[in-house]
Structures are given as structure tokens and as C-alpha cells.
Amino acid sequence: MRTRNGNNTVFLVTALALAALAAFLWIFSAAKGREYRAEAAVTAVPTATVHAVNLVSAAAALSAAETPSPAGTGAADAPMYVTPAPAAFAAAETPAPTASPAPTAVYLASGSAGEGVRTLQQRLRELGFLEGEADGQFGKATKAAVVLFQKQHGLDADGIVGEKTWTTLFGDSAHAMETTPTPAPFHGVAESVPILVNRQHPVGSDWVPEHLVYIADVIPSSVAVLADSKAQGVSEAVYALKTMLEAAIADGVGHWKIREAYRTYDAQKRIFNNYVNKYLEDGRSRSSAISATRQTVADPGTSEHHTGLAFDLNATNTSDAFVDTAQYVWLVRHCWEYGFIIRYTDEKEDVTGFLGEEWHYRYVGVEHARKMHETGMCLEEYLEWLGAAE
Numbered sequence: 001m002r003t004r005n006g007n008n009t010v011f012l013v014t015a016l017a018l019a020a021l022a023a024f025l026w027i028f029s030a031a032k033g034r035e036y037r038a039e040a041a042v043t044a045v046p047t048a049t050v051h052a053v054n055l056v057s058a059a060a061a062l063s064a065a066e067t068p069s070p071a072g073t074g075a076a077d078a079p080m081y082v083t084p085a086p087a088a089f090a091a092a093e094t095p096a097p098t099a100s101p102a103p104t105a106v107y108l109a110s111g112s113a114g115e116g117v118r119t120l121q122q123r124l125r126e127l128g129f130l131e132g133e134a135d136g137q138f139g140k141a142t143k144a145a146v147v148l149f150q151k152q153h154g155l156d157a158d159g160i161v162g163e164k165t166w167t168t169l170f171g172d173s174a175h176a177m178e179t180t181p182t183p184a185p186f187h188g189v190a191e192s193v194p195i196l197v198n199r200q201h202p203v204g205s206d207w208v209p210e211h212l213v214y215i216a217d218v219i220p221s222s223v224a225v226l227a228d229s230k231a232q233g234v235s236e237a238v239y240a241l242k243t244m245l246e247a248a249i250a251d252g253v254g255h256w257k258i259r260e261a262y263r264t265y266d267a268q269k270r271i272f273n274n275y276v277n278k279y280l281e282d283g284r285s286r287s288s289a290i291s292a293t294r295q296t297v298a299d300p301g302t303s304e305h306h307t308g309l310a311f312d313l314n315a316t317n318t319s320d321a322f323v324d325t326a327q328y329v330w331l332v333r334h335c336w337e338y339g340f341i342i343r344y345t346d347e348k349e350d351v352t353g354f355l356g357e358e359w360h361y362r363y364v365g366v367e368h369a370r371k372m373h374e375t376g377m378c379l380e381e382y383l384e385w386l387g388a389a390e
């Protein structure tokens with residue numbers, strides 16, 4: 001009996017112990033599960049709210065966390081602006097279930113780091129406010145880009161990304177960076193007699209046109225790419241070129257490249273000599289090499305590119321000769337409307353001394369361009385006509 005009683009006791013104790021262990025394990029695993037859930041939620045809400053996580057808010061945040069994250073597989077190939085609200089922001093839109101103040105959804109400022117900053121940087125890059133890599137570090141460049149974005153969108157330019165800046169960034173009113181015209185365009189070219197630079201009318205080796213600007217400061221790469229990022233042109237002509245190319249793009253004719261623009265005397269000299277040397281290597285005599293070069297290349301001081309008013313254009317979407325492109329067809333019809341002429345054509349070769357150059361556009365201002373377009377005169381003929389008319 002004793003033994004049996006003893007056995008019964010042992011059995012009872014063992015059963016109780018097992019029950020206690022089971023209960024402990026159940027509580028432990030439940031707690032663990034909650035912990036995981038809380039952790040999952042924490043990744044989706046900003047750090048500021050982590051301390052406030054309780055069962056209710058964790059559950060709310062968890063449901064928000066289920067919103068597909070832009071980094072998640074679902075939205076991986078969708079561009080950022082198609083999915084305007086990243087997870088962190090979506091979490092904030094979930095109504096706060098408790099009486100505690102609504103968490104600040106987005107707060108990114110100098111020193112911030114991580115996915116949120118990366119998302120911010122990618123958006124700023126898309127809009128042209130930020131150059132360089134989206135490295136997830138909110139440094140000086142990111143702050144400057146944010147300030148610029150805020151200025152151009154009527155926001156407080158404090159360089160801090162709160163809810164308002166964030167919603168604007170991903171909202172419909174967000175627009176690409178506007179470049180500031182430097183200096184303001186003037187109209188001296190259009191209002192004066194067009195300058196003539198050719199073999200009979202050279203400019204001096206030290207002559208430099210006024211009002212040169214960097215084309216990249218005026219024409220964004222979305223309008224035209226530059227063969228030379230440091231290319232310059234006379235302000236008025238560069239602005240006219242921008243307006244013209246934008247009009248072409250609006251007509252569905254894009255993919256522009258600016259191949260050549262302002263050329264200094266020395267640059268022209270280099271180009272000329274390169275051609276001469278090439279012909280010399282082909283076994284020509286010096287005088288033959290020079291006259292062959294002169295068919296297509298102007299002597300230093302006689303190139304229209306020296307004026308800063310001439311641009312060689314190209315199409316980036318085809319390897320066809322420019323004369324066979326939609327871009328050329330558009331320019332033939334419309335370039336005069338923007339103050340440009342096709343400077344050298346085959347028909348006028350004996351007047352201009354140049355073979356046709358379908359890619360070479362010279363700015364003279366709308367009035368002069370219109371008259372030349374209407375009369376079919378090339379620049380040499382037009383200037384003679386103007387002189388005779390005076």
C-alpha cells in the first residue's frame with residue numbers, strides 16, 4: 001500500500017509538474033509569438049513609437065505592416081511614384097487606437113539613415129534634385145536637395161522631411177527641379193543684324209562672344225543630352241534651342257543630342273589640323289590635304305561655331321544619317337519658328353562654300369529666320385539683300 005501510495009504520489013507530482021511545464025511552455029511560446037509580432041511591427045513603424053508598443057498598437061501596426069512594402073517582392077519592379085506610400089508612411093495612416101498622440105509618421109533629417117532615407121533619396125533623384133547614389137545616409141547633399149525641393153514646392157525650407165514634405169514628394173503636385181536661368185536671356189542677337197562668320201569674314205583668334213552660358217545649366221538632359229557636358233553657347237541662342245527642342249518633344253520627336261556648340265579658336269584649330277593630318281596620312285600632298293579639309297571643316301576663326309550661335313544636333317535613337325531622321329524632318333518644318341536656320345544646304349553650296357550640313361543650326365532670331373525661310377535665302381544672300389534694302 002505504502003508503495004502504491006508512494007507511487008500515486010509520484011504520479012501526481014509528475015503529472016502536476018508536466019502540467020506546469022506545459023503551461024509554462026504555452027505561455028512562453030505565446031509570449032515569444034507576441035514578441036515576433038511586435039518585432040515585425042516595429043520594423044514598420046518609426047523608432048519613436050517603439051516604446052509605446054503594446055498589444056493593441058502592435059496589432060494595429062502589424063496590419064499596417066502587411067501593406068506591401070516597396071522593397072517587398074510585390075512592388076519591386078514598380079517605380080516608386082506608382083506606390084506613393086512606403087510602409088512606414090502607411091503605418092502612420094492607420095488611426096491610432098489608443099489615446100496616446102499619433103506617432104510622427106516620417107521624420108527624416110540630417111543624421112537619419114536606413115531604408116526611409118534611401119526611398120527619399122531615390123525620389124529626389126527621380127525629380128532631379130539629388131545627384132549621386134541613394135546610399136541611405138541623410139547627409140549634406142540630401143539636406144540641400146530637400147531644401148531645394150521644399151523651396152520649389154512652397155514648403156518650409158527647413159531641410160527636414162516630415163509628413164507634409166513626404167506627402168508632397170510622392171503626391172501629384174511634385175514636379176522636377178526647375179533650373180534657374182543664369183544669366184537671364186536677352187535679345188540682342190535677334191534684334192541686330194546677324195553676324196556673318198565665314199572664310200571671307202573671319203573673327204580674330206582672341207574674339208570671344210558675349211553672354212556665354214553652360215548649356216547644361218539651361219537644357220536638362222531630359223530634353224537633350226550633351227556630347228560635351230561643358231559645352232557652351234550664347235545665352236539667347238541656348239534658350240531658343242531649349243524652347244525649340246521642348247516643342248519638338250511635345251510633338252513626339254525626342255531623343256536629341258547636342259554634338260557641337262561654341263568652339264574656341266584653338267579648338268577649331270585642333271579639329272582642322274586633325275583632318276589635315278588624316279589626309280596627309282592617306283598620302284595626299286599638304287595643299288591637297290588642306291583643300292580636302294576645307295570642304296567640311298572651317299579654318300580657325302572662320303567657323304560659325306566660334307559665334308556661340310551654332311549647334312550641331314543629332315538623334316540618339318537611330319544610327320541613320322541625320323538627313324533621314326524624324327528629328328531632321330521636324331526641324332526643316334519648324335526650326336525657323338524658334339529663330340534657327342539650317343545654315344548649310346546642298347543647294348547653296350556655291351554661296352556658302354560648304355556642303356550641306358543638315359545637323360548644323362544657326363540662331364539668328366525669329367524675325368530674320370522667318371524672312372530667310374519665306375524667301376529661301378541663305379545667310380550670305382540675306383545679308384546682301386538686307387544691305388541693299390537699307
Ligand SMILES: [Zn+2]
Nearest residue numbers: 260311312360
Ligand atoms: Zn556645325
